Amino acid sequence: MSIGISLGLLLSAVVTGFGLVLASGLAGHPVDGQVPSDWGWSLLMMGGASLFAFGYAGWRRATGRP
Numbered sequence: 093m094s095i096g097i098s099l100g101l102l103l104s105a106v107v108t109g110f111g112l113v114l115a116s117g118l119a120g121h122p123v124d125g126q127v128p129s130d131w132g133w134s135l136l137m138m139g140g141a142s143l144f145a146f147g148y149a150g151w152r153r154a155t156g157r158p
Contacts, residue, residue: 097150104142111135 113119114132152158 094153097146097153100146101143101150104139104146106139107135108139108143111137111139 111132111134115136116132
């Protein structure tokens with residue numbers, strides 16, 4: 093795999109992990125009963141989609157498919 097795809101996979105995994113931490117409420121706890129923001133879910137979905145895209149591109153490159 094190229095360095096760009098590997099770096100993209102790594103950064104996507106970090107974004108997904110951070111989104112998971114925010115969405116689960118482990119960081120950014122609500123104050124005074126406020127509802128947690130949707131930032132965690134948004135980051136989780138964007139990171140997951142990026143992981144899929146970079147993983148698919150890496151798989152295509154590794155198998156030699158056009």
